[in-house]
Amino acid sequence: MSNLIEAKGVTLRYGRNKTAVDDVSFTLPKGRVVGLLGHNGAGKTTLMKALVGLKATEGELTVLGRSPVAERSQLLTELSYIPDVAVLPRWARAHELITLMSGLQPKFSAERARQLLRRTSVGLNDKVKSLSKGMVVQLHLALIAAIDAKLMILDEPTLGLDVISRKGFYEMLIDEWCDGERSVLISTHQVEEIEALLTDVLMMDEGKLVLNLSLEAMESRFVALSHDPEAAEEVARAHPLLRYRSMGGKPAALFDGAPPPHLESMGQRFRPSLVDLFVALTRKPELAPRA
Template sequence: MKFDVEVNNLSLKYNDYEALKDLSFMLEGGKVYGLLGRNGAGKTSLLSLLASFRESTKGSIKITGENPFENADIMQNVHLIYEKDYKDESEKVKGMLEIIERYRPNFDAEYAQYLVKRFKLPLDKAVNKLSRGMQSALNVTMGLASRAPITIFDEAYLGMDAPTREIFYKELLADQAERPRTMILSTHLVSEMDYLFDEVIIIDKGAFVLHEEYETLISRGASITGAAEEVDDFVSGMTQLNEQQLGNTKAVMVYGYLSEKDKQEALQRGLEVGPVSLQDLFIHLTSEEV
């Protein structure tokens, strides 16, 4: 069964504060989605609604066409992984995995064991005795091994060191290739995770900004590299996201489609046209000045 997610006019208010404003989008099952937004943009609020942690103030969420809230068949198949407070969790790693297995219909114990080894998690250690990075690795292990049709990682890498994050990304992609499911990854480590995303959703201050395929999105910008004067001349009039200069060589990120004609012109001037990074686009699209 495909777990499509349909969000319509979703709003969430905390007293007077509008955390989410009229969001609408559709997530087709089986893809990896990057959910990007600045601090306080409403990412966690949105994800907690998807995971039935709370109810929206207005609007609806439909998963496989049904309202997920208090719907056992859907809730079992949605797994939100977030940074939990484990200071009172005296259960051992092994015990945690055994409990999860009882409640997640698609849990794969063998795969969990494999991930435990990959992350070098101590099975007999109490969860509250693990370092923050290790606790995150345990969360990720539970998240991946649950193989929930909708798996949501909300900043799940917090506290992990770079090599551990690499393992997480690799295992996520490997398992996704074999058993495609809907994954939603919320992050601000955009530059590090962008290659994981099939599609990107950006929200800002609780409002929807865009939802596009990763490839399409990054083609909405370009990096122009070459001699400083030539570059400056070429990009004048374009929306500039970012610039870097080394000696006389300058690289400027621009926002907006470049036509074939533009590209030809750039080549004639001896400029190099490259892709723009999602990170730069993200910063541009959610910056205060826009």
């Protein structure tokens, strides 16, 4: 299977007036760590629900070679999924959840789950209700990562966690699950925290896919140019994607492609961050016009 996900013209509507996912097309090969980025309400969670068969869509969609809706039971035995509202039973102990997973998921390894838990501060006898939010997320990841799957789908997995907990989660994910064959699709709006983990970016805005690119291709396609304040009007006339201030405080502009040649002598190129690109290509919900 060359692509773990194949989506072509995927559209999902709520009623007559709300299009949550609008004509989205992409593929996800094996061995990739893909960030699905967008503001809250951009359509990320709806798309992920479609990928695991919770929402029917228009267009063509296969995940691990299966139709997510028609073959959902089989599909859920072959992938790992943590939704944005993931909840573990508060009464259960960690070892009881491992036993439960062993009975529910044919590709789950109890020994692997215990091995992963040893990387965390969660004990086998700890009850979920006694754990901090960060520890619950670590426990959930250990359970999901113990499934022998080729694809993991994570919807805002670190939402509400502190910086240290988020860092620990992603370190465990990369160290213990990503092996060059498996792929991960991570939905988040915490762009700056996951840029270093990603191989590819899918960026959504108001239901549409506005960017589908590898990080390597992004570096060669998008160019940032810092410049003196005196050159601001000349730079503005070149219609950059974004005008902002660089980390050094100098005015800067972000271009899709090389800046016009006459601007090159007015400034200095530098690598734009994924956050800068995110700001340039998506619209913050608070800026949207009111109905």
